[in-house]
Amino acid sequence: MTFSICVREPYVDADGDDQHRFGVAVTTRLPGVGALCPFASEHGAVATQALTNVELGEKGMDYLEDGLAVDDALRALLNADDGRAERQLHGVGSEATFAFTGDDCLGWAGHREGDDYTVAGNLLAGEGVVEATADAYERNADADADEPLAKRLIDALGAGHAAGGDKRDDLAIQSAAVVVTSTEDRETEPYYNDLRVDATETPLRDLRETFSMAREGYEAALEKYAEE
Structure with missing residues (x-):
């Protein structure tokens, strides 16, 4: 029902300090995916899906905050x-990655792990969806490194959708979400780092448009209140 x-x-911040950003993006042919599946904090990012168990995401983030590695x-x-045979669970921590697809997940279901990312999906058109999502992220991480991670994650989902x-x-009402966090202590978090489209027939197009407007609004606010 989902891929993410x-x-x-x-990255290195403006003061020259080493930092990490974590992000998760997800889309499905059901409404409200942003309330159930994606979790992120300054300690990592997790997605729980298939027969979704929200507690896996919530407790997973608690464990990461306590210092556990994401795989453990x-x-x-x-x-x-x-119910693990019907679950999909994957994510990244400060040093490791983890991906799991239960044997009883429906349709084509599977995952891919890279050095710094994981992609997973179920009830998909085929393996090509996961591969296209991962490949698009890898390409954009190099070619568009200056673009916000939220945009690049949405673009990666778009590649999976195109595949x-x-x-x-037969399910027209869909949803999508993106969440990006960072270890950097910032006074103002960019408005475009936590976005959801909860019920629409064109989730990725709408999420991309929402991102563009949120980015424009954030930059306009910075310009207007720069002196303050």
């Missing part, structure tokens, strides 16, 4: 979950 991407990116945290949660996306064409 979780990412960890190192998510594996421990799955081991205690009687077939969620196969349930």
Whole structure:
């Protein structure tokens, strides 16, 4: 019912300090995916999907905050979950990645892990959806590194959608979401780093338009109140 991407990116802030940004983006052929599946903080990013168990995302973030590595945290949660065969769970922490697809997930279901990202999906048109999402992120991480991570994650989902996306064409009402966080202590978090489109027939197009407007509004506010 869903495909998503979780990412960890190192960068150097304006003061020359090493930082990390974490992001997760997700889309599905059901409404309200942003309320259930994506989780991110300054410690990592997690997506829980298929037969979604929100507690896996919530507790996963708690474990990361407590200092557990993402692979240890998510594996421990799955081991205690009687419904794990129907779950998909993946994410990134400060150093590791983790991806799991239960044997009873429906349709084509699977995942891919890179050095700093994970992609997973179920009830998809095929493996090409996950591959296209991952490949697009890898390309954009190099070619468009100056673009905000939120935009690049939305673009990666767009590539997956173009490769077939969620196969349930009979479900018109869809949704999408993107969340980006950072270890950097900033006075103002960019408005475009936490966006949701909860019910629409064109989720990625609408999320991309929402991002563009949020970015424009953020930059206009910075310009207007720069002196203050």
